[in-house]
Amino acid sequence: MTDAQTFHEAAAGLLGPRGFTCDPDLLDRWLTDWRGRYTGRALGLASPTSTEEVAQFVRLCAKHGVPIVAQGGNSGMSGGATPDDTGDSVILSLRRMTAIRHLEKDSMQITCEAGVILQTLHEAAEKEGLRFPLTLGGKGSATVGGLISTNAGGTQVLRHGTMRAQVLGIEAVLANGDVFSGLVPLKKDNRGFDLKQVLIGSEGTLGIVTAATLQLAPAIGERRVAWVGLAGIAQARQLLMHCEQQAGDALEGFEVLPRHCLDAVLAYLPDTRSPLENEHAWYALIELVAPAGATDGLDTLMETVFETAMERELLEDAVIAANESQAESFWHLRESISPAERAIGPAMQHDISVPVSRMAEFVETVSPQIETRFPGTLVAGFGHLGDGNIHYHVLAPEAAVAGEWEEREGKAISAFVHDRVTEYGGSLSAEHGIGQMKRDELGRLGDPVSLRLMRSIKQALDPQGLLNPGKLVPLAPETARP
Secondary structure (H helix, E strand, O other): OOHHHHHHHHHHHHHHHHHEEOOHHHHHHHOEOOOOOOEOOOOOEEOOOOHHHHHHHHHHHHHHOOOEEEEOOOOOOOOOOOOOOOOOOEEEEOOOOOOEEEEEOOOOEEEEEOOOEHHHHHHHHHHOOEEOOOOOOOOOOOEHHHHHHOOOOOOOHHHHOOHHHHEEEEEEEEOOOOEEEEOOOOOOOOOOOOHHHHHOOOOOOOEEEEEEEEEOEEOEEEEEEEEEEEOOHHHHHHHHHHHHHHHHHHEEEEEEEEHHHHHHHHHHOOOOOOOOOOOOOEEEEEEEEEEOOOOOOHHHHHHHHHHHHHHOOOOOEEEEOOOHHHHHHHHHHHHOHHHHHHHHOOEEEEEEEOOHHHHHHHHHHHHHHHHHHOOOOEEEEEEEHHHOEEEEEEEOOOOOOOOHHHHHHHHHHHHHHHHHHHHOOOEOOOOOOOOOOOHHHHHHHOOHHHHHHHHHHHHHHOOOOOEOOOOOOOOOOOOOOO
């Protein structure tokens, strides 16, 4: 019997026929990332139903030296949940761990397992008159474990912060099968390192998140959503500062997009139309909210914000959604940008951040540099201006061949973008994670001290190197491949 057969039998005996499979029909769909950029192979698919089963399976993998690629909804953007092409790894899916263990309404806290889908989490909170203040386009597939592992962001970061800010406690299985039990939230705890923070954003390289205690927020009583036409992103920056000063905590979201992105969405969704009659170089999507019981002044606040913005010439035109249906239609335009651009053809997508005060300068300066240096390309940056994070896409020339262009010119474009981002004091990954897509670039541009600390932590917690190998943590210079 081969080592692989021995491992398969042991895994099947541990997890049962539903818990471990090598059936290609069940396995293949999880071997390619959501973007279709990476495809790997795997020894099998493990689907445990409890933290104890995860721990037992991890111990089994440690015994046999089998690498583990943890996976949630497989909706990541950086190839962080896709195995390599060696076929030596096993995929550990958390999708069957879907229990909501506890929801405490008074303290606005919920404890749930890693496989809970974000949309399900939203619905559970809403039943209690609360909400989970993080949302994104993939809410129907993204899982709690994946959101924690990548420190996901979304459209509400401006007010509520990233996933890191919502996590009060974590339960995770470490590389040797030990269970880190840190679910109980404490306002004050000085017992050394905050280990949950080390696990958040570690992309399954240090431990496998199995459950978390999360902070909820009061439900929104009402919201007001506006679609705004702008002369440029510099004007958007001025309008953002105005909204922050005038609206304070009522400002829930501030998204920007250039005209090209709106045109792409309108072509992709032929039944939609632009909210404004005239075309503008840039647009902003702005949302103000008020909690239940405190909505009386929301209309007045919205009117004041936009009347004073018009007086100060901070916008060209604007329309406020007349009802919830229209507000949803505005957001649908924003959330359809990625699929609309994907339908156009190849593109290099960059999830970057720079200091908020320099974002307009970055876009206005670097975009023409790229389009000049790489003829035929078109730069389209859109997203969360309020937190200094935009999705900076460089669309390929019309004649580009998908797959070939990304490998040749695309890599040079990404290196150029990341160099400029570094010059501006920014980050090459704002909310999508490093995965395998940006690991080498992090190694090239990251702070040497930070990289050394990351490698040391990885070695300490996963000395066999079995947890999500080849992701996030760059190789040391002496071991990097030529």
